[in-house]
Amino acid sequence: MMSNRKVLVLALWGMLFPTFAFAYFSQGDQGEEIFSFLSTFDSPRNASIEKSGAAYPSTDPTIVQLNPAALRIPDGTKRIAEIHWQTGDMAENQGSISYTSSYRNFLYQISYNWLDYGTIKGYDEIGNETGTEYNPLSQLATATVAFAMTHINVGATIKFASEKLAEESGDRTALGAAFDWGVSWQSTSKIFGVALVGRDFGALLRDYVDDGYNDNFPMSQTFALSFYYRPVILPRLTIMGESTFPRFAEPKFALGGEYALSQSFFVRAGFTRAWLDLTRDIKQLISASSRPDEAQTARMLSAGLGYNAKMFSIDYSFSYLAQGLGTEHRFGLRIGL
Numbered sequence: 579m580m581s582n583r584k585v586l587v588l589a590l591w592g593m594l595f596p597t598f599a600f601a602y603f604s605q606g607d608q609g610e611e612i613f614s615f616l617s618t619f620d621s622p623r624n625a626s627i628e629k630s631g632a633a634y635p636s637t638d639p640t641i642v643q644l645n646p647a648a649l650r651i652p653d654g655t656k657r658i659a660e661i662h663w664q665t666g667d668m669a670e671n672q673g674s675i676s677y678t679s680s681y682r683n684f685l686y687q688i689s690y691n692w693l694d695y696g697t698i699k700g701y702d703e704i705g706n707e708t709g710t711e712y713n714p715l716s717q718l719a720t721a722t723v724a725f726a727m728t729h730i731n732v733g734a735t736i737k738f739a740s741e742k743l744a745e746e747s748g749d750r751t752a753l754g755a756a757f758d759w760g761v762s763w764q765s766t767s768k769i770f771g772v773a774l775v776g777r778d779f780g781a782l783l784r785d786y787v788d789d790g791y792n793d794n795f796p797m798s799q800t801f802a803l804s805f806y807y808r809p810v811i812l813p814r815l816t817i818m819g820e821s822t823f824p825r826f827a828e829p830k831f832a833l834g835g836e837y838a839l840s841q842s843f844f845v846r847a848g849f850t851r852a853w854l855d856l857t858r859d860i861k862q863l864i865s866a867s868s869r870p871d872e873a874q875t876a877r878m879l880s881a882g883l884g885y886n887a888k889m890f891s892i893d894y895s896f897s898y899l900a901q902g903l904g905t906e907h908r909f910g911l912r913i914g915l
Contacts, residue, residue, distance in 0.1 A: 592609040611826045612795040613739050613754050615716045616778055619674050619691040621662050622893035622908040626882025627834025628848030630818040633762055633773035633804035635731070638893075639676045639687055639912070640723045644776045644820075645804070646733030647760035649724040651678060654888075655914040662893070664744050666705055666906030671696070684725055685733075731762040737778070743786060750788050756797050758782025769810065775802040799825040814838040821853070829853045846886040846895070851878075882908075883893045889914050 599775045620629065621640035639660045641648045663673035676689035684693065693716040695887035700710035718758060724733035735758040742751040756778045764771030778797040785793040804820040816836045823829045834848030851859075882895030892912040 579748065580891075582632065589737055600859060607897040611798045611824070612752075612782055612895060613716075613741060613778075613797055614739065615693050615741070616692065616718060616739060616756070616797065617643075618672065620717060620908070621660075621674070622882050622895035622910045623846065623895055625664075625885060625906070625908050626846035626848060626880045626893075626895035627818055627836060628850045628878060628880050630804070630820045630824035630832040630834035630848055631702070631806070631836075632760070632775050632802060632820055633771050634763075634816060634818055635726075635764070635771075637891075637912075638910075639678045639689070640674060642687055642689075642715070642720065642724075642733070642758075644802075645762065645773050646722045646724050646735045646758055647726075647731040647762040647773065647775075647911075649678070649733060651680060651685060652724070652914055656680070657915045658912055659915065660910065660912040662910030664906055664908040666720055666897075666904060686724075687720070687722040689718075689720045689722075692716070697796050710746075712740070712749040714743045729766070730897075731764075733877070734759045737780065741786075748788050749786060750784070752782060752786045754780060754782045754786040754797065770805065770807045773804040775804065776800070777802065796825070798827070810899070818848075842886050844886070845882075846884065847879075847881040849879050853865055 593657050619640070620643060621638050623636070623638045624631065624640055624644060629644055631641065632648060635648050635650045637650050637652045637658070639649070639658055642661065658678040660676045660678070661673065670895040671694040673691065674691040675691055676683065676687055678687040683705070695714045697713065698712045700708040714892075719738045720735050722733060722735040726729065733847060737756040737758065739756070740751050743749065757780055758775070758777050760773060760775040762771060777800040779799050781794050781796045784791065785795070788856070801823045802820055804818070806818045806888045807817055808816050814837055818834045818836070820832045821829060822832070830852050831848055832848060832850045834846065836844055836846045838844055878897065878899055880897040881894055883891060884893045885891065891912040893909045897906040899905065
């Protein structure tokens with residue numbers, strides 16, 4: 579039987595290997611994907627660890643946005659109602675509502691997510707105001723089923739999304755559907771685990787303009803490899819990492835940590851960096867004369883706090899976005915019934 583160290587080494591190499599698989603990943607075709615807002619509906623916990631927790635089982639219902647196989651319900655609880663909301667420079671009003679329960683050995687969840695961008699003024703080709711105002715709205719509904727076994731856990735999510743950009747003649751609400759899946763494995767000791775996830779494998783069902791035909795743009799179609807590790811010498815700390823490989827964008831790496839101050843209080847932090855930028859950083863550290871250009875995704879930093887009681891949980895996160903895009907605050911409340 580392989581040691582814990584060998585399993586971790588194999589998992590890390592597995593996270594790096596897909597970076598070199600150009601048969602599927604087409605980074606030169608950036609911008610082809612549609613409905614990028616699907617990846618923004620993160621709970622405070624997911625955001626504070628920069629979406630690195632897909633391999634670690636969680637009672638946070640929005641873990642299904644990362645990995646449907648990681649969904650759990652606290653012992654002694656039959657169902658969970660959850661709501662979280664965020665505000666910041668990228669969204670005036672954004673949030674999620676979900677309901678999670680169980681049937682026999684299965685867990686299921688339904689959720690509704692919304693993103694209201696606020697009122698946006700219209701401008702013509704030369705930059706003059708047209709006097710027209712727009713109120714774009716993005717929405718997402720999901721249905722998830724998960725099945726947990728001793729070591730292997732599986733799950734799947736169906737997504738239905740819509741987005742309204744404008745209300746001028748010929749414009750309409752775009753519709754799309756997608757499918758997520760996840761497979762997780764964790765050791766008997768639960769000290770470490772790994773997961774393989776596929777996200778947003780879908781496309782437009784109806785495009786934005788009523789012109790007699792539909793453009794069939796795909797969604798992000800992202801593969802992700804994740805791991806978690808709980809050091810024996812520091813059992814209150816959980817280290818989580820994930821490498822994502824979107825079909826139409828640069829691969830990225832996220833690293834996060836969650837530390838239990840007590841049975842109820844948690845502190846969290848995480849960062850995201852593109853693999854291309856990590857390579858650039860390493861070459862810069864060793865004073866290499868040539869470095870690759872900065873990728874579109876630079877640094878993203880987040881931190882947060884959590885309080886878990888028997889009947890309810892409260893979470894908060896703060897995120898500093900990449901390349902001067904501003905900050906975000908998220909607040910969440912979960913109630914166990």
